[in-house]
Amino acid sequence: KAGVTQTPRYLIKTRGQQVTLSCSPISGHRSVSWYQQTPGQGLQFLFEYFSETQRNKGNFPGRFSGRQFSNSRSEMNVSTLELGDSALYLCASSRQADPTDTQYFGPGTRLTVL
Amino acid sequence: AQTVTQSQPEMSVQEAETVTLSCTYDTSENNYYLFWYKQPPSRQMILVIRQEAYKQQNATENRFSVNFQKAAKSFSLKISDSQLGDTAMYFCAFMSPTNQAGTALIFGKGTTLSVSS
Numbered sequence: 001k002a003g004v005t006q007t008p009r010y011l012i013k014t015r016g017q018q019v020t021l022s023c024s025p026i027s028g029h030r031s032v033s034w035y036q037q038t039p040g041q042g043l044q045f046l047f048e049y050f051s052e053t054q055r056n057k058g059n060f061p062g063r064f065s066g067r068q069f070s071n072s073r074s075e076m077n078v079s080t081l082e083l084g085d086s087a088l089y090l091c092a093s094s095r096q097a098d099p100t101d102t103q104y105f106g107p108g109t110r111l112t113v114l
Numbered sequence: 115a116q117t118v119t120q121s122q123p124e125m126s127v128q129e130a131e132t133v134t135l136s137c138t139y140d141t142s143e144n145n146y147y148l149f150w151y152k153q154p155p156s157r158q159m160i161l162v163i164r165q166e167a168y169k170q171q172n173a174t175e176n177r178f179s180v181n182f183q184k185a186a187k188s189f190s191l192k193i194s195d196s197q198l199g200d201t202a203m204y205f206c207a208f209m210s211p212t213n214q215a216g217t218a219l220i221f222g223k224g225t226t227l228s229v230s231s
Contacts, residue, residue, distance in 0.1 A: 094217070
């Protein structure tokens with residue numbers, strides 16, 4: 001079974017631009033969560049989606065948004081990029097939005113904002 | 115708000131030895147889950163072990179075991195018979211599955227473990 005895939009793997013943008021990152025969960029998984037990983041702040045939760053509905057959102061500005069499609073694939077969008085948005089963005093999928101389900105992480109998208 | 119603290123930024127151990135990584139957390143919840151995740155260099159993060167707070171028995175997965183002290187809010191990871199492939203950053207994580215929090219993981223800052231031959 002294929003794992004969680006994220007595209008693109010690397011991205012370079014300039015300040016003020018916007019970016020869309022994609023996450024394809026493991027087949028049969030309906031829950032997708034997004035995390036931002038930086039050296040300074042560590043891993044921080046962005047959003048959680050289940051069956052196309054946002055269940056939970058972390059403490060990030062409104063420039064960060066996301067959505068989930070009927071096939072469980074998810075996208076996140078960051079508008080008006082800032083230098084501080086440079087990070088590794090990880091998504092994780094699980095079968096249901098249940099704490100006993102293992103969350104499987106993707107390889108991440110490395111975003112660099114210049 | 116819940117917090118997770120890993121006080122050891124870096125640790126090193128030799129092959130075949132045992133190492134313990136520390137983690138403390140703060141919460142007022144009674145029902146929660148604790149995790150250790152491993153992130154090898156340039157590779158995907160994977161779940162090492164999970165502990166449910168209502169279970170008193172410490173979780174074990176092969177060479178990996180935890181020491182869960184609920185009253186002390188401590189959750190350490192012991193790696194026995196360390197192998198070179200254990201070299202990675204290890205994250206302690208907390209989940210409180212309330213309606214507000216969903217299944218969001220709260221991570222510590224991580225401990226970089228280096229295993230040498």
